Amino acid sequence: MSASFVPSRWVPGDRLATRRAAPSVAAGAPTIGVLALQGDVLEHLRALERCGARAVTVRRADQLAAVDGLVLPGGESTTIGKLLDRFGLRLPIRARIDAGLPVFGTCAGMILLSDELDQAVGQPLIGGLAVRTRRNAFGRQRDSFDTRLEVAGIAGGPIDVAFIRAPRVERVLRDDVEVLAAIDGHPVVVRQGALLATAFHPEVTGDDRLHAAFVASVRSAHDRGQRTIA
């Protein structure tokens, strides 16, 4: 078979980076759940493992008790929201958030964390993050894009990210919401206490710096908790 058979636009192994896991998890690593009702769960599990966390899937409310932090993955927010209600997970997750659980939401996860949507579609939200978010704010799939983005507090230059039918924050509703990055004045990375949300997908690029920052915040919250108990 001649080499020219391979199209030039196909990059060999371009997906390997997002599929590799760390070889093993160190003792005392925090346990971080990935909500696994629908969406790109695998990519988040692998990214968390590469950052030194023990990553587990969460499909039932009783699995929530075991996690020190939670990731709400990319996916279809309408689908995930409905399944959260049907399987009795939405209110238990909100209760953990109100009690200080660190949560990282990407894309659909940002939508689910938002207190408000600016479209009246009546889809179920977990809430807790004081922002008003707009779904599909950049347009349809033909408007999806790759870019590099400076994020406040993340060292090492711009982060490699993908915006896929992405939302954005239209309005910040409280003063304690920090905007860590924005595009054309619209926030796309926000943090409020233990909650972190991005409009884009850091998990599909292999650039793990946001996951590393989240794992570090879960680890310090976890260590604080351990000290309090001791």
Place this chain on the structure above:
Amino acid sequence: MSEQGSTAAASSPERGTVRVKRGLADMLKGGVIMDVVDAEQARIAEAAGAVAVMALERVPADIRADGGVARMSDPQMIDQIVEAVSIPVMAKARIGHFVEAQVLQSLGVDYVDESEVLTPADEANHIDKWRFDVPFVCGATNLGEALRRLSEGAAMIRSKGEAGTGNVVEATRHMRSITAEIRRLATMDETELYQAAKHHQAPVELIRECAETGRLPVVLFTAGGIATPADAAMMMQLGADGVFVGSGIFKSGNPDQRAQAIVEATTHFDDPEVVAKVSRGLGEAMVGIEMSELPADQQYAGRGW
């Protein structure tokens, strides 16, 4: 607009990249994509929890019943469906019909299905999918076929099954074929992978990637004959990342309840108690066709190569 915090500018955005094409399919994983023929069905599908809808003029069962040439849907109907729902909208183009694909891209559909369910427009060539910004999903019956579609630019694969039959046996055959062939690659050494590439008639780089990861390089859904929640859960246990349901929903007695049940069974595919619970009292499933009653010239899976 809030001015708090930093407002860093993004570098120039790149659209239509391999990553955003394959990435959208990643976001659909664990979900159900439903065939719909009008805006009303699209709304029912969205309300039931579909991750996307496939807009087409007739569901495969009706294409079988009606006969004749099956083509891309009327753009007006696709527009109405795009307007009706907030989830991604897919639409079908005939195999090799690159102008139907151009039209679908111009309408703003989120994924094009180059589909054997429609009558092929080219008996030698599939669409050169690299030329498009819109991502493509293609059908495959085995690993070689899947990798050839990837080499042409497909960003997502679905096992073909046999559409419009309500019979899961062909979907099972194709899923088992693809996953077993990938498992076999994982046992081979570097030298043997060249022979495997020759055997599968696929690029060796793609063969190597399957061998290393134990998966296709893109998302693998299943399609063609899924009619019940148990069918969907079985395909997920066989290694599918998600499920297309065509005639199975709107050709059944109680579409909205069945659609919701299939969504729930796809999420909890490894929990028989959930599958049992959602399967209760769904009413009539679509009637279905036994494969031995389907003449060879009416089997769609043989279209494409």
